[in-house]
Amino acid sequence: xxxxxxxxxxxxxxxxxxxxxxxxxxxxxxxxxxxxxxxxxxxxxxxxxxxxxxxxxxxxxxxxxxxxxxxxxxxxxxxxxxxxxxxxxxxxxxxxxxxxxxxxxxxxxxxxxxxxxxxxxxxxxxxxxxxxxxxxxxxxxxxxxxxxxxxxxxxxxxxxxxxxxxxxxxxxxxxxxxxxxxxxxxxxxxxxxxxxxxxxxxxxxxxxxxxxxxxxxxxxxxxxxxxxxxxxxxxxxxxxxxxxxxxxxxxxxxxxxxxxxxxxxxxxxxxxxxxxxxxxxxxxxxxxxxxxxxxxxxxxxxxxxxxxxxxxxxxxxxxxxx
Numbered sequence: 596x597x598x599x600x601x602x603x604x605x606x607x608x609x610x611x612x613x614x615x616x617x618x619x620x621x622x623x624x625x626x627x628x629x630x631x632x633x634x635x636x637x638x639x640x641x642x643x644x645x646x647x648x649x650x651x652x653x654x655x656x657x658x659x660x661x662x663x664x665x666x667x668x669x670x671x672x673x674x675x676x677x678x679x680x681x682x683x684x685x686x687x688x689x690x691x692x693x694x695x696x697x698x699x700x701x702x703x704x705x706x707x708x709x710x711x712x713x714x715x716x717x718x719x720x721x722x723x724x725x726x727x728x729x730x731x732x733x734x735x736x737x738x739x740x741x742x743x744x745x746x747x748x749x750x751x752x753x754x755x756x757x758x759x760x761x762x763x764x765x766x767x768x769x770x771x772x773x774x775x776x777x778x779x780x781x782x783x784x785x786x787x788x789x790x791x792x793x794x795x796x797x798x799x800x801x802x803x804x805x806x807x808x809x810x811x812x813x814x815x816x817x818x819x820x821x822x823x824x825x826x827x828x829x830x831x832x833x834x835x836x837x838x839x840x841x842x843x844x845x846x847x848x849x850x851x852x853x854x855x856x857x858x859x860x861x862x863x864x865x866x867x868x869x870x871x872x873x874x875x876x877x878x879x880x881x882x883x884x885x886x887x888x889x890x891x892x893x894x895x896x897x898x899x900x901x902x903x904x905x906x907x908x909x910x911x912x913x914x915x916x917x
Contacts, residue, residue, distance in 0.1 A: 600900035604873035611669030620718040636668035645730035650739030666872040701742040730883040740776035748802040770882035771806035778828030788818040799833035811845025842905040
């Protein structure tokens with residue numbers, strides 16, 4: 596990576612501040628097979644802090660994704676990470692009776708978090724009264740991105756293409772970040788996925804909340820017959836997905852966002868993760884109306900110094916030059 600990129604991005608997103616992280620925090624979840632526990636990370640000082648709820652990928656838990664979540668907290672966000680029922684900690688396999696509804700339980704976990712922000716604030720010493728409830732984002736990786744996109748407005752369709760099931764869009768959420776988000780289903784899925792994941796048949800036309808989509812150009816899903824472009828579907832088909840960051844050479848872990856030196860990281864690249872940390876902060880600041888210039892400045896810096904790492908395309912930018 597050209598050396599000027601990270602300093603240029605740091606000049607936009609600023610230096611980090613100390614963070615406090617508290618876990619486990621148990622939230623009310625009537626009817627859930629297991630208690631809902633979350634990790635809360637926040638800057639030790641400052642007020643009017645925006646909130647990001649992060650949904651982990653299949654198998655993970657509230658202790659994962661520190662490269663992103665700790666960085667976001669150090670740059671002024673309160674980050675809440677639930678452990679969903681599909682975590683390896685819970686041993687709910689595909690044959691478990693609760694598995695067919697785990698995807699809706701995932702969405703419900705995020706809703707429960709937003710319903711109990713008072714409890715979350717009280718669990719972290721000194722946090723009460725410091726969050727900005729008008730600036731809330733949802734983010735997720737892999738299955739977590741599918742969870743996040745449902746809360747941003749994506750719907751499920753049947754085999755005929757008709758909308759089916761509930762609308763999970765939450766108007767408390769103003770922005771999203773979708774990392775390696777699952778794409779269009781149906782014939783694009785392998786038979787196993789078609790049989791076991793009926794919810795992987797999204798319609799993105801209803802997703803109107805601003806979102807950044809991040810995909811790796813070497814991310815080959817075992818769920819899809821298609822190539823890495825499958826992970827860009829939400830950008831292609833959603834009116835709300837404003838920008839697409841494609842990372843060159845990146846596989847499903849996007850360089851190591853799930854954690855440093857973990858087995859799931861098949862494409863370890865600290866520079867790639869460092870760039871993604873900063874770009875995601877810049878996007879959130881603009882999408883949540885904290886700093887309207889952060890994203891355009893970061894996007895320009897990346898286009899100048901990050902061309903060997905990836906490319907960013909923007910619907911807004913494309914419209915402005917057409």
